[in-house]
Amino acid sequence: MNVLITGANRGLGYELAAESIRRGHHVVALVRDEAASEQLQASLHVQSLNEQQITIMLADVRDEEAIQVAAQQLKADGLKLDCIMNSAAVLLGRQTAIEALDMEDMQLSFDVNLFGPIRVIKHMIGLLADEEGSIINISSEAGSIHHAYAGDYPYSLSKCALNLLSEQLKRMLSGKGVYVWSIHPGWMRTDMGGSAAPLSPQQSAVGIINIMERKVAIETNFSFIDYRGEAMDI
Secondary structure (H helix, E strand, O other): OEEEEEOOOOHHHHHHHHHHHHOOOEEEEEEOOHHHHHHHHHHHHHOOOOHHHEEEEEOOOOOHHHHHHHHHHHHHOOOOEOEEEEOOOOOOOOOOOHHHOOHHHHHHHHHHHHHHHHHHHHHHHHHEOOOOOEEEEEOOHHHOOOOOOOOOHHHHHHHHHHHHHHHHHHHHHHHHOOEEEEEEOOOEOOOOOOOOOOEOHHHHHHHHHHHHOOOOOOOOOOOEEEOOOOEOOO
């Protein structure tokens, strides 16, 4: 498979790329700048992963022109994508009262967490295989309306909107054999999740790649699931 992954230089994004490479897939990694590219290459080298199985492209998810250029290059190279995986995200304004909320945190969160995936899908969907293809948006339980809680407004609201985007795309693509999932990856030990989290990003990545490979029987009418393929409350 050819798997496009955003935010592939660290955290869950890196583990998704690494697990894909271990399983013999080719990864197209969209990273935001040269420093992120170097970080990704260094991690691959440390783990002795085959760097021939990855194509690194500089394209910040906030930069639509850069994403469009990357899509045009992939098309010129004759590459078809089997999966578009949106992993890049920011977590800002944690546990901030509404009265103290910084609207710049809100704007940046939506720009990266929602508009970023929209930009990527907008320009990359023409490269997606009609049969057995998939779009995977890395979401969060924080995006559940049923389990809404006070605080974390930038992250929760942007992830909730991402879940609706996934649902819309699922309906649009249901007749083409393309799967669309909005996946809660679990509480992980990453820069975002913190050291107290019970789950490693490697464990989450294994489950998500299993879902991408359609090795998991998923029973739900909606696109919102966790990394094990179990239904999440909308």
